Every structure is written in structure tokens, then in C-alpha cells.
Amino acid sequence: MHDVTARDPKLLVQLKAHRNTVPVPRHWCFKRKYLQGKRGIEKPPFDLPDFIKKTGIMEMRAALQEKEDQRTLKAKMRERARPKLGKIDIDYQKLHDAFFKWQTKPRMSIHGDLYYEGKEFEIRLKKKKPGDLSEELRTALGMPVGPNANKVPPPWLIAMQRYGPPPSYPNLKIPGLNAPIPDGCSFGYHAGGWGKPPVDETGRPLYGDVFGIQGQDYQSVPEEEEVDRTIWGELESESEEESEEEEEDETGLVTPAEGLITPSGITSIPAGMETPEIIELRKRKIESEMEGSETPGVA
Structure with missing residues (x-):
């Protein structure tokens, strides 16, 4: 409610919408000081985590404290003057x-x-x-608790059958409303009955498969043809690639391994230009072949 009275509301909204921003604590506008409302509330004692309780340290300390309370004042003063160590030893494992x-x-x-x-x-x-x-809620509602507890309907099922499913949970499956009831149970208003299934004038269910008929229809549908799940993207080894000299593409044109031929039939290498088998890079030998004689040395 403070955004509309801001000096620059657009800048404020932009800052709030920025990533990793932390809001200002809400007690900035309170008349009472921070945490003054918790005065007088009894603070619960510190509780050890469960993994420390498993070591048995609480029982050992309780036994030691009980033994300490039974000592006399003289023994307590002697213990204070010359204390003994290692009273609580826990296994290192x-x-x-x-x-x-x-x-x-x-x-x-x-x-x-x-x-x-x-x-x-x-x-x-x-x-x-x-x-x-939960078991606590079942006990509070007077519902049985145990392995067969799901065979007893909740007390709000009759109201849901009359007024419809909760709008906040449209995909929630509720037995007796839009899902079939458990095996061995029956509809009715007797003790342990599941009320009346919500149907229209023609007897079709209003909110879902309350009679469990659609599931049988789905099971009777034949399965689709199996999908080929074999691996098709494996790479060929280098030896196989070298052995294959020619590859035929989808258009039917044969591509030789030595040179590339474009679809128009023109080769990528111009005529008269052939690659020699051996390339000699020595300057003196090339010059001698061009002149016909060896190059004289410098005097």
C-alpha cells in the first residue's frame, strides 16, 4: 500500500522487479520497536538435533546429574577442588x-x-x-485409524457430493466424488456409507469417473505398435570411412572420394592443374633444374 504514495512509483516498481532484490523489513513503519511484541512469551528450551540424540548423550548427562544431586556438600567441595575428567565417554565410532x-x-x-x-x-x-x-486429524474427526482407515469416508464427502469439488484443487481425486470408492465399500447413508454419487438426469457422473468404468475401457484399448528404440546415431570408425570410396547421396549423384563434383557437372579443380605426387621445396635444386647447370659458389 506504500507504493502508490511513493515519489517515483515507476522507479520503485522497477527496483522491486529487479533480480535478487531483498525487500525492506516490514517493521520499518511499525510504532512498536522491533521484537517488542514477543515480550512475556515463554521461550521454548533448546532442543538437540536428532542425530546428536542418537549418541545417547542426554541419558548419560541425566544419569550424571542424578548422581551429582545425591552427593553431600563435602564431596561437592572436594570435587570442585580436585575435579575428575572423562566422566562422560562416548564411543568414537x-x-x-x-x-x-x-x-x-x-x-x-x-x-x-x-x-x-x-x-x-x-x-x-x-x-x-x-x-x-494425518492420524491426529482422523482422531479429532472421530475417524478410525489403522490399515483399513481409508474405507471410512470423511465427514465432508456428503457436502462435496451436493455442492461439487473444491475449486482450488481441480485435479484432486476424491473417492466417491470424481474417483471410485475403495473395494468392499458401498454407496448409501448408513454407517460407513459413501453417500450418493453425483450424477445427472441420465445417470452419467458429473465430476469424474466415480463408478470406475473409464479405467476398464482404457485397459481394453489395444496397445500401439512398438517403437524402435535401437541406437541409430553411432559414428563410423575411420577405417570404414577410408574403405568407402564413393557415397551416393539422396539425389542419386555419385560423389568420388578424390575430388568434389558439383551437381552442375563442373569440377572444383580447374583443367590442367594437377597435384604433383612429390613436392620439392629445396631452392637450390629447383634453380639448377631451371637453368640446367649448378649454381656456382661465391668466391
């Missing part, structure tokens, strides 16, 4: 596995994701999927 085998990365924020008050109390919905009911 356990420590190695904890930090090099089972260690997990902590959750880190992405670039430009700034912290604000109450961010840690927000529910993370990235791991949640629509349609998957």
Missing part, C-alpha cells in the same frame, strides 16, 4: 557416525526471506498435501 553419517542440514531460509515477528509460529504447509489425512 558413535560420534563419527553422528556427524559424518546421520547429520542433517538445519532448515535455512531462502534468499530474500526476511524474519518477522511470529514467523516461527506459522504452520508450514509445504509438506502437507490435499486429501492426505
